[in-house]
């Protein structure tokens with residue numbers, strides 16, 4: 459698909475706003491992309507291990523930019539398990555050709571079963587054995603979603619498949635490549651597209667804190683929450699039906715221990731965000747998600763604890 463210069467600049471403005479929170483950097487982003495001809499646009503390979511596909515579904519509901527526009531006009535998405543028309547041998551051949559022609563960026567979804575390799579088979583071999591071949595050739599690796607970043611749901615409880623994060627996998631298999639983690643169960647599309655666009659346009663890795671882009675996970679949700687005043691005044695929700703503005707702390711909200719820009723970035727075309735929909739934050743971007751304790755902690759379990767003891771408990 460060809461797009462006009464005006465449409466192209468419009469795309470860059472959206473990306474600028476996604477990455478930097480304003481359109482100030484449109485020209486820099488545009489300049490970065492202008493340097494690349496259509497055939498030089500960065501190639502992306504998406505690969506999925508143990509996940510629910512929720513991240514890919516979520517990726518298609520962008521706030522600032524449309525995912526289909528992103529993958530057709532900004533990057534060259536070569537293969538995607540859910541979006542590619544090709545299947546079987548043609549699909550695998552496209553991966554091989556992309557790896558051979560390089561450079562490419564690898565977006566990984568899901569965690570890798572290290573204890574039960576047969577739990578995830580790709581190209582007739584365990585993903586555990588296949589994945590590092592791709593990783594070794596990739597320019598950089600993006601872990602998309604909490605499962606890829608930290609193990610997530612497949613690694614929870616008894617973890618019968620021995621699921622591990624991409625970082626743990628890379629250490630085990632000796633892959634030394636830049637890794638950018640974009641946690642979220644599921645991922646927020648802005649964070650994925652914005653991070654990939656930033657790397658591609660500037661040739662640099664965004665500023666990271668503990669492996670995640672600072673831009674998207676800058677502060678505790680609690681500190682940015684629209685219900686912070688209710689928290690300060692001790693107005694807690696007792697009845698979900700009647701109370702729509704009170705603090706959800708006593709309903710198990712994990713906003714006080716979760717770093718994310720959810721309150722300002724919002725979801726699904728900026729329609730809403732968990733707390734605004736009267737649902738406690740479940741900490742889906744937190745490294746410990748889905749936690750060993752109950753997802754929604756009950757007031758009973760922390761009623762005698764101090765604030766710092768309570769926060770410690772939330773992170774377990």
Ligand code: FSX
Nearest residue numbers: 509511512513603604605
């Ligand atoms: Fe995990 Fe994502 Fe949660 Fe699902 O790719 S982060 S279970 S929404 O799909 O991996």
Ligand code: SF4
Nearest residue numbers: 680683705706711713
């Ligand atoms: Fe903090 Fe959650 Fe209450 Fe918001 S709803 S003020 S994030 S505890």
